[in-house]
Amino acid sequence: MRVLINAISAKMGGASNYLKEIAIQLASRNSRDEFVFLLPPERIPAIQSLFPGAEVIGSNQAGAGVLARLWFDQITLRRMIREKRIDCLFSSADFGMLKAPCRQVLLVRNSVYFFAMYLEQYGGRRPWKARLSDRFRRWLVCRSVTSADFVMTPSRAMLDELCRWVTVPETKGFANYYGVSHSRFSPRKFQEQKSGPWNLLFVSLYTDHKNLGTLLRGLEVLTRRGEDVHLSTTADPHWPAARITQSWVEDARLADSPLIRERVHFVLTDAAAAPKNLYAACDIFVYPSVVESFGHALAEAMSSGLPIIAADVATNRELCGSAALYFSPFDPGELAARVQSVIADPVLRRRLGEAALTRSRLFRWEQHVDVLLGCLKGEMSRFNNVVDKGEEALIAAK
Known part of the structure; x- marks a missing residue:
């Protein structure tokens, strides 16, 4: 043939x-x-x-x-x-x-x-x-x-x-x-207690429907509530190719705001081949994207055994099932509340991480x-x- x-x-x-x-x-x-x-x-x-x-x-x-x-x-x-x-x-x-x-x-x-x-x-x-x-x-x-x-x-x-x-x-x-290339990712060792900031990760190319603005506003809410949280992401609204989108100006303004600019870290890497150390260095994977045919990064996060917080849309639920917590797609307050619940509850973090590893075998x-x-x-x-x-x-x- x-x-x-x-x-x-x-x-x-x-x-x-x-x-x-x-x-x-x-x-x-x-x-x-x-x-x-x-x-x-x-x-x-x-x-x-x-x-x-x-x-x-x-x-x-x-x-x-x-x-x-x-x-x-x-x-x-x-x-x-x-x-x-x-x-x-x-x-x-x-x-x-x-x-x-x-x-x-x-x-x-x-x-x-x-x-x-x-x-x-x-x-x-x-x-x-x-x-x-x-x-x-x-x-x-x-x-x-x-x-x-x-x-x-x-x-x-x-x-x-x-x-x-x-x-x-x-x-x-x-x-x-x-x-998902399971051999590229190693489950992070579970930490019941953690010192230092909580590291959030979002891996994606930047475009409108990735909904970065909701995540940045959620980070503002967390900061105002006194949470020591940082965000690393490959979805950079300053990326030259982002100029064709409708949201990049507002998202860049949010990322550069005095409240969170020291907490947002844009990672220069190909989102389709994000290195495993990106996942290994984070505590919680947050996925605000509202329109996806699949979501490679979700599968990679599950293969890394990370607790996941995702926008409540059909594709994300189909992929993650019970291995994630969900928030109303454009509600930064609800996103922040889900992050706080994972930070505060080590039993929940362990359950989500174990469920993610099991779920990743589907892919x-x-x-x-x-x-x-x-x-x-x-x-x-x-x-x-x-x-x-x-x-x-x-x-x-x-």
């Missing part, structure tokens, strides 16, 4: 990390199947080093306009499939080929096109050209879903939101959780790639609801 993996959008963040993990898993299997990666030129060295046996082709189409990307996906890529005698196409980032000449598996992962909370809270604030582009892209994703043989999403919450816009039959659409790249390969071979029925069965087995093993 010859498989073409279309990953031309994997320039940074979660898409880049996903591509890396897929390459690692495929290389480890010593399969007779052949894989061709189509990706941004800057990602070629990394993928070649991880998967020397793969064919790698560079493309800058991710930076092209919508119409140029449409031409590439529908015309240029179709020609490439014929020339390279491809048997299966894996479209790994939302946009697929309409009426593909081979079996096609589509991964829909961009939550901002579909989640009601994003459209209600942030969509209307975007410039009209951006809103028009979003509508066209959403339409194109929906057409891609209709044309694909199988449709994967990283969570059930993402699939539910997608189904608000397009019909996805149960025979072709399903959730397939991403994994395995090996399982994700097993399901992907099954779909590429036309065997989706073997893996249908594999995530649900995995969770049932985990609960039964407790």
Whole structure:
């Protein structure tokens, strides 16, 4: 079987990390199947080093306009499939080929096109050209879903939101959780008593729906209440690329305010590959993001055995279950109260940390790639609801 993996959008963040993990898993299997990666030129060295046996082709189409990307996906890529005698196409980032000449598996992962909370809270604030582009892209994703043989999403919450816009039959659409590289993270030793400041951590790229402002306001509340709390985060509103967002000016003002500026520490690192020492150095992981298709950082925090406090939205609850405390997404006072409850109660901290470690076993790249390969071979029925069965087995093993 010859498989073409279309990953031309994997320039940074979660898409880049996903591509890396897929390459690692495929290389480890010593399969007779052949894989061709189509990706941004800057990602070629990394993928070649991880998967020397793969064919790698560079493309800058991710930076092209919508119409140029449409031409590439529908015309240029179709020609490439014929020339390279491809048997299966894996479209790994939302946009697929309409009426593909081979079996096609589509991964829909961009939550901002579909989640009601994003459209209600942030969509209307975007410039009209951006809103028009979003509508066209959403339409194109929906057409891609209709044309694909199988449709994967990283969570059930993402699939539910997608189904608000397009019909996805149960025979072709399903959730397939991403994994976490468990070997990168070591559970932190539990401390019943702690001296010094409490260290909060939030790992993410900066954008509007990551909801950093609520976390910063929560830190202000904690400071006024006399709590010795510091925040480390990779979500920096001063980041040059943040200038396209609607919230960066206000969030930068909050971060620089005299009350908390000495307590906020922006960490210069790739949020998709946050080093394990970031997690090891923190006491509580706080996740204010309100729109996610998965949430890699949540899985990493669970693998690190950290107590988690997360915004009360469907994806966060699906991933964390009882391994987190939740707060109303835009209520900094409730966020602060959850932090205080974890600080004050060592029994609660231990329970959340242990539950997180157990829960993290749900997220395995090996399982994700097993399901992907099954779909590429036309065997989706073997893996249908594999995530649900995995969770049932985990609960039964407790």
